[in-house]
Amino acid sequence: MNSQNGFLLSFIKYGENDAVLHCFTEEDGFQTYFVKGIYSKRNKKKALLQPLNMLNFTINPTRGNGIPLVSRFELVKNHDIYMDIKANTVIFFVSDFLNQVLRHENKNPDLFFGIDKFVSELTDKNYQCHLLFLIMILKIQGVAPLINNGSYLDPETGTFSATPCHQLFNEEISGIWKIALCSENIYITKIHPSLRKDFMDSLLVYYHYHITDFKVPASLEVIQQIFE
Known part of the structure; x- marks a missing residue:
């Protein structure tokens, strides 16, 4: 055993x-x-x-x-977050997401402890932490965007350019990506509630380009309804 x-x-x-x-x-x-x-x-x-x-x-x-x-x-740990409807919705979405994108992942301590940190953030009622956690996964997987002086993220190439490359990646959304990628503690990045849906959509577009066979989780609609 x-x-x-x-x-x-x-x-x-x-x-x-x-x-x-x-x-x-x-x-x-x-x-x-x-x-x-x-x-x-x-x-x-x-x-x-x-x-x-x-x-x-x-x-x-x-x-x-x-x-x-x-x-x-x-x-092992009792976070007691399942009675909080917002936290519960986030947990179901992220577990659904990870169940798909980690299917072929071998031992990866950064990912394991990254999940633990995410759950701790959610326990502290950081209700935007799932958005930043999805960027953290990209960083750990080595497919996060590369930082340069451009203002607009090109989701296909994973680089920033001087002119817009995709309708979702305007200067505001691209700026949030850049701040999150450059931050030593990604979870202190602030995303205004009015921008969270567009930011989530931008994450899904980026995953489509860089994660093989990626599909939008079925729980996406529920989490969008909760946070509207």
């Missing part, structure tokens, strides 16, 4: 009582686990199946190519 910490990204009920978990772990990156009996009436652990909960998993050895079996798991 081995034990490791991981963030729960998604979970799917399997049969009557079992579940398949998708997680991003500290030691092995993206992993899929199988847990038996989690939905049985007497099992209180199903309450821990919350997106982006950090859990400690004890894993049974597997034979061949089978899905690793979880023998037990415990909550």
Whole structure:
């Protein structure tokens, strides 16, 4: 058996009582686990199946190519943010987002601790932190825009130019990107509420250009409604 910490990204009920978990772990990156009996009436652990909960998993050895079996798991940190409707909406969106973009990611300590920092920011009621976290992911993945003297971000080339290259990337939106990219603490970047939808749209455009097979998360519509 081995034990490791991981963030729960998604979970799917399997049969009557079992579940398949998708997680991003500290030691092995993206992993899929199988847990038996989690939905049985007497099992209180199903309450821990919350997106982006950090859990400690004890894993049974597997034979061949089978899905690793979880023998037990415990909550590592209790952030208690799921009763806050705004924070809850952000958590579901980001877990949905990460479940897609981290599918082929191996061990990456910067990403793992980046997720932990993001959850801490959200716990402190920084309701714009998901926007900045998506830029942080691009930086860690090595596909963030390159900084120069230009005022307009070209999302296709990942560089700034002297003239507009895309209708979403005006001087104001491009300026927020530049401030965030240059900041030592990205989460102190301020994004006016009136600009957050356009900024989110700009992030999705950039991801389409630079992350292979990227698709807009289904939860996008919900998070936009909450923050309108």
